[in-house]
Amino acid sequence: MRFGWLLASLMLTACAQTPLRGTGDLGIVIERANGRVAVVDTTAKSVLGRIDGLGDLSHASVVYGRDGRHAYVFGRDGGLTKVDILEQRIDKRVMQAGNSIGGSISQDGRLVVAQNYTPGGIKVFDAVTLELLAEVPTQSKVVGLVDLPGQKFAYALFDKGEIWVTDLSDPRQPRTEKYPAGLQPYDGLVTPDGRYYMAGLFGEDGIALLDTWRPELGVKKILQHYGKGEEKLPVFKMPHLRGWAVAGNQAYLPAIGRHEVLVVDKGNWQEAGRIAVKSQPVFVMARPDGRQVWVNFAHPDNSWVQVIDTLTGKVIKTLQPGKAILHMEFSPRGEHVWLSARDDHSVHIYDTQTFERVATLPAQSPSGIFFTSRAARMGF
């Protein structure tokens, strides 16, 4: 009995020391050179702590469990680490491939899927235990993996030029449909409603579009002629499509090998315009309300960021926030944007209305920034 009281009072003390909190304003910043992530608070604009031991995090990406507390970090070395951001510790970690690039989580949050370069293919894990449930070999590097409604996943095969859609309703018995897409798809995205999957093509002009509500129609190529007849610029960094910028009826995409952002009409998927920007875009990301689109650039112009006003289709702001801006992430409703400046070892936070810098946080070679608001978004 006395022991029971002692235990209870100890527990109360523990509670008093770490007050309950939600995770809706938390996030992760990848510190790529150190195999470490920083857990950040977007309200206090501070680093809460760091989690070590995540392996090679060059080109790491993160998806969140629907509890907004557990994050799955995909490392380049094939490591898949489940971290608890509240307790700031590693919950589980497996080495699942030789060379990996990212992953995705199922609609119901129970399956985590990794996309791999070596060996090619996808692997399906139980989100709680990280037990391997199934794999789909592809004999190709897999890019652009996204989740779709109905426990499905879409992805593209760089070496085979195909889009595959795998149904994991029965996770141990994957069923896969394959569609020819075009030469060298380099990344993919899904529209926020989970309907259209797009794969950007490197080996030819254009984007492969699959209507997953009507897959029997097959892949349609859009923006097929955007670079035709013009000399292409060398591409020093592949653009990323996952930022997916949609504002109203228009989608904004990075042009490959050109200093342009392409605007597409979402009704008919025709080109609706091009916006000249400073250099080759890498991420083209819409503020959550869609009024602004923020763009960062490939080496050697990666110290710059430009902001497009989607109402006028014009660049309204050019910023030079720091050295090697690798990624951008908006606060859940977009009043701030966080920018990772790899070579300044800093994360800069800007007000998206005034374009003033409101804070700078230290981080070692920061790359990706991932807030828990992604937990509820399809394709993130």
Place this chain on the structure above:
Amino acid sequence: MRAALVLLSLLFSPLVSASEGAVSASDTIRLVRQDCGSCHGMSLQGGLGTPLTREALAGQSAEALAVIILHGKHGTAMPPWKSLLSATQAQWIAERLLEGFPEEKQP
């Protein structure tokens, strides 16, 4: 010890670039690890691009690699870097790759 001295001298020896004058070896190491690394991996184990480890490149000549660095590789995503790197830098990178590329010094 000798290896360390060689590495030190590598780190501080200026490389001459066509456009920008002297470029330090540590800047070039950073460029290879970070920017080439966006396709080839920071550890150079490969990614969308091929691995660039000493083992993966065994048997190739530095001259041939320098040509690929400067002019790119047709039909692949490897771009020509000649607008950003001098022939001297490309040759230096190629030679270092064949020996096993030096790690970036952490600040």
